[in-house]
Amino acid sequence: MDSWKAYRDFRFLWVGNFFANTAQWLQLLSVGWLVRDLTDSFAASGLLVVTVGGMTTLPTLIVGPWAGVLGDRVDRRKLVMRVQTFMAVAAITFALVVQSGRVEWWHAYIYVLVSGVCWSTTLTMRQTLVANTVPRESLVNAYASNTLTITGTRMIGPFIGGILITTVGFTWNFAIEACLYAATVLAFLRMKTPYYLERAADSNGSPWANFVEGIQYIRKQERVILNLILLGLIPNVLLHPVWFMLPVFTVDVLHRNADVGGYLLAVTGFGGLISALTIASLGFGANRGLICLWAVLASSVAVILFAYSQWLVLAMVLIGLMSMAQATFRTSSSTLIQSLVPDQLRGRITSLHMYSQGFVFMSSLAVGWLVDLTTVVVALTVVGVTGTVLGLVSYLVLSRVREAR
Numbered sequence: 001m002d003s004w005k006a007y008r009d010f011r012f013l014w015v016g017n018f019f020a021n022t023a024q025w026l027q028l029l030s031v032g033w034l035v036r037d038l039t040d041s042f043a044a045s046g047l048l049v050v051t052v053g054g055m056t057t058l059p060t061l062i063v064g065p066w067a068g069v070l071g072d073r074v075d076r077r078k079l080v081m082r083v084q085t086f087m088a089v090a091a092i093t094f095a096l097v098v099q100s101g102r103v104e105w106w107h108a109y110i111y112v113l114v115s116g117v118c119w120s121t122t123l124t125m126r127q128t129l130v131a132n133t134v135p136r137e138s139l140v141n142a143y144a145s146n147t148l149t150i151t152g153t154r155m156i157g158p159f160i161g162g163i164l165i166t167t168v169g170f171t172w173n174f175a176i177e178a179c180l181y182a183a184t185v186l187a188f189l190r191m192k193t194p195y196y197l198e199r200a201a202d203s204n205g206s207p208w209a210n211f212v213e214g215i216q217y218i219r220k221q222e223r224v225i226l227n228l229i230l231l232g233l234i235p236n237v238l239l240h241p242v243w244f245m246l247p248v249f250t251v252d253v254l255h256r257n258a259d260v261g262g263y264l265l266a267v268t269g270f271g272g273l274i275s276a277l278t279i280a281s282l283g284f285g286a287n288r289g290l291i292c293l294w295a296v297l298a299s300s301v302a303v304i305l306f307a308y309s310q311w312l313v314l315a316m317v318l319i320g321l322m323s324m325a326q327a328t329f330r331t332s333s334s335t336l337i338q339s340l341v342p343d344q345l346r347g348r349i350t351s352l353h354m355y356s357q358g359f360v361f362m363s364s365l366a367v368g369w370l371v372d373l374t375t376v377v378v379a380l381t382v383v384g385v386t387g388t389v390l391g392l393v394s395y396l397v398l399s400r401v402r403e404a405r
Contacts, residue, residue, distance in 0.1 A: 003134050003142035009192050010133040010142055016187035017126050017149040020084065023091070023180035025157035027115060028053055029265055030173040031108045032247045033165055033258045034098070038105040046248050046376070047368035048105060053244030054364025055112040060120040061358035067121040068351025069210045072344060076125045076132070076196075077188055084184045087118045091178035099171040120358075124351045131338055131346060132193035143335045144279040151272025151327050154265060162262015196343065214348030222340050224289075224400040228333045229353055231401060234296050234390050235329050237359045238383060241367040242303055242322070243268070248376045254312055264319055271320035272327035279331050289404030291332045293395050299325035300387030307380035336404055 003010050035052045039045040071079065094111045097103050127146075134142040161173050218225040243265065250261040302322035309315040334353070341349045370379040395402070 001145055003138045004145050006138070007134050007142075009194060010130070010145075012187050012191035013126070013129050013133050014146060014149060016080075016184045016191070017146060018153060019180045019183040019187060020122065020126065021149050022153035022157045023087075023177045023184075024056075024119065025154045025265070025269070026161045026173055026177050026180070027091075027112075028056070028243065029158040029161045029262055030165065030170055030177075031112055032244060033162075033261065034103070034170050035105050035108050036247045036251075038103070038108075044372055046371035047365070049247055050241055050244040050368030050371060051361065051364045052105075052108055052112055054241060054361040055109055056116040056119055057240075057357045057359075058113065058361035059116040059358070060355060063117055063120040064124065064351045064355050064358055065211060065214075065348070066207065066351075067124050068214065068348040069207050070121075071125050071128055071347030071351070072210060073207070076129055076347065077191060077193060080122050080125045080129075081185045081188050083118045083122050084181045084188075087115065088178045088181035088185070090114055090118075091174050091181060095171050095174035095178065098169075098174060124347060124354060127334065127354075128346050128350050129193065131343065132196040133191070135195060136339075139338060140279075140335050143338065144276050144331055147276040147279075147327060147331045148273060151269045151276050151323070154269025154272060154323075156266070156269070158262040158265035158269070160262075162259045162265075165258040165262070210348065214345055214352060217341075217345055218349065218352060224404050225337050225340060225349065225353070227398045227400045228292065228337060228404075229356060231292060231296065231394050231398060232329075232333060232353070233356050233359070234387050234394070235299055235326050236354075236356045237363050238387050238390070239299055239303060239322075239326070240357070240360045241364045242306075242319075242380065242383065244364055245367065245371065245376055245380065246319075248371060249315075249380070252376050253310055254315065256312070260312065264316060267316045267320045268323035271323035271325075275324045275327040276331060279328070287403075287405060288332045288336045289401040292329050292336075292401060292404075293391070293398070295325045295329035295332065296394065297388060297391040299323075299329070300384050300391050303380055303384030303387065305384075307377045307384065 004014055031052050032049055036045065036049045039048045042048065097107055130142050130146050131139060164172050246264050247261050250256050250264060254260060299322045302318050302325060306315060306318040306322060309318050337349065337353055367379050367383060370382060
């Protein structure tokens with residue numbers, strides 16, 4: 001936590017990200033179990049439960065790249081504050097709909113889609129702001145410390161949310177989510193960006209020209225970034241729906257309820273927390289590219305083993321290991337990319353790096369269909385085996401990643 005202690009503005013960013021990410025994980029848990037309860041008698045219940053989680057990432061396909069362009073043209077901090085204020089209003093509105101007792105499963109889809117547009121915008125900006133609040137020499141430590149706001153909140157939000165669902169219902173989860181978005185805005189109010197670099201005069205062209213500039217940068221100047229984006233398709237698209245299958249896995253395999261589903265999602269946060277603390281304390285060593293490749297393989301194998309873990313403790317250990325490998329990949333690839341990118345392109349390159357997450361909805365549809373067609377165990381096995389095969393191919397083909405430092 002050296003960066004957290006040394007830089008005041010990074011502390012405000014860290015706290016704001018902590019609140020925003022807690023809200024996001026609380027929402028993921030809540031809408032998944034809400035849709036499961038509302039569609040329990042449906043033949044396509046598994047498909048609907050899995051895809052509602054993937055809906056959050058769908059707007060990334062359209063909004064994501066332009067959010068990066070916008071973030072390189074306007075004040076990133078103020079943009080996040082405005083979007084998070086809107087989300088606070090949307091969350092409290094949905095809480096009132098749930099409380100009314102008239103909520104339908106498609107209401108949850110609309111809410112998650114609106115949330116996804118906002119998430120696709122703010123996630124890029126909140127990642128980019130890390131480099132604007134610390135100097136370059138502290139970037140690795142700061143990014144690893146910032147990862148704690150993702151992994152740590154995945155422990156807290158789902159743990160509390162699962163208990164609240166089983167005791168008082170869903171309404172309070174969405175009300176708390178609204179409060180967390182408001183708290184994000186308050187944290188960002190006092191934050192400054194002392195390491196933000198003014199854009200060059202030739203970067204003030206049209207938004208389309210700015211977008212093309214970002215594409216050309218990774219295509220011609222830094223091809224390793226393009227390779228990392230392609231590698232990220234495995235953990236960010238193929239393996240990501242594993243989180244959305246947890247409600248189905250909890251009921252069908254473990255024969256437990258939402259509180260245990262919350263514990264499983266919380267354990268994924270613990271695995272990521274261990275990864276982030278290790279990287280923040282010790283760094284990466286000599287080769288971040290190899291770490292990315294090994295992390296992809298480790299997370300894929302963990303999914304296969306998790307599919308056949310009918311004992312709760314074993315399931316928690318394996319899903320934690322999978323999450324630890326996922327967090328290691330994301331921290332390694334993010335810091336490697338951020339260390340290569342000039343600040344005037346940072347928003348655009350960050351949005352392109354995260355663009356693959358927009359395809360999660362498509363992979364969720366396929367996985368959800370497979371769950372209903374077969375079983376959740378078969379679906380998890382197929383996902384894990386496919387990830388392992390693609391990870392091995394990537395290791396052999398992506399030489400630039402293997403050599404990246």
